[in-house]
Amino acid sequence: MIIDRFRADGKxxxxxxxxxxxxxxxxxxxxxxxxxxxxxxxxDPGGSEALRAAGHEAExxxxxxxxxxxxDALVExxxxxxxxxxxxVNNAGVAMHGATEDFDDDRLDRLMAVNFDAxxxxxxxxxxxxxxxxxxxxxxxxSISGYISxxxxxxxxxxxxxxxxxxxSKSLASDLAxxxxxxxxxxxxYIVTAMTEGxxxxxxxxxxxxxxxxxxxxxxxxxxxxAALYLCTEASSYTTGSVxxxxxxxxxx
Numbered sequence: 302m303i304i305d306r307f308r309a310d311g312k313x314x315x316x317x318x319x320x321x322x323x324x325x326x327x328x329x330x331x332x333x334x335x336x337x338x339x340x341x342x343x344x345d346p347g348g349s350e351a352l353r354a355a356g357h358e359a360e361x362x363x364x365x366x367x368x369x370x371x372x373d374a375l376v377e378x379x380x381x382x383x384x385x386x387x388x389x390v391n392n393a394g395v396a397m398h399g400a401t402e403d404f405d406d407d408r409l410d411r412l413m414a415v416n417f418d419a420x421x422x423x424x425x426x427x428x429x430x431x432x433x434x435x436x437x438x439x440x441x442x443x444s445i446s447g448y449i450s451x452x453x454x455x456x457x458x459x460x461x462x463x464x465x466x467x468x469x470s471k472s473l474a475s476d477l478a479x480x481x482x483x484x485x486x487x488x489x490x491y492i493v494t495a496m497t498e499g500x501x502x503x504x505x506x507x508x509x510x511x512x513x514x515x516x517x518x519x520x521x522x523x524x525x526x527x528a529a530l531y532l533c534t535e536a537s538s539y540t541t542g543s544v545x546x547x548x549x550x551x552x553x554x
Contacts, residue, residue, distance in 0.1 A: 315340075315379050319340030323442060326526035328359065330529060424469070438533050470484050470485060484541060485544070489548065492521065
């Protein structure tokens with residue numbers, strides 16, 4: 302049955318930035334589909350406990366992906382303890398706004414380190430174990446900001462970091478297809494999370510975001526998680542190198 306292709310029974314999934322927001326919702330979707338889920342982040346505000354309380358196989362592993370070797374150690378630990386890594390979701394990210402002329406090197410370095418470098422390193426760490434086991438899935442969380450220049454806020458550096466995630470995903474998909482490793486990305490629009498609540502609280506920003514979204518609302522984390530489940534399971538077995546835009550129609554304008 303087609304619905305069975307959305308199952309992840311027996312799969313081992315690692316979700317970075319998986320203890321809140323979009324990451325936690327993706328982890329929940331994968332767990333509901335039968336996967337054993339490992340969520341990682343610098344802190345756990347209770348997300349992994351909520352997954353376990355719901356009866357899911359889930360655990361939390363502390364990881365600061367800005368630290369040298371952290372991505373390698375995280376992936377190696379999952380493979381060592383669970384025997385494999387079938388699904389890698391790179392969700393950890395940070396949003397930073399500011400005019401380019403005022404965006405100093407420290408902020409730029411941190412932004413790129415979190416949004417791109419950590420994603421690259423986690424993907425790199427997962428290649429060998431996935432290749433050795435005969436395949437796997439990588440899903441990277443990009444943004445519509447990788448396609449468009451947002452207004453009214455200025456965020457050239459953030460936009461560039463997400464465009465890099467999209468191109469990394471496409472390039473890896475091409476490189477790894479013969480290894481049966483699929484790589485895709487999701488480009489969310491404005492989703493209600495802790496990351497966007499500051500902007501949504503600014504009337505001048507929120508009104509523009511809403512007016513430019515044909516559906517006239519922000520999205521929910523569950524709407525992103527449903528798409529992630531598709532891209533992480535056999536439902537999308539012929540899909541690789543895609544960047545799935547989920548934005549209420551924002552990029553149509």
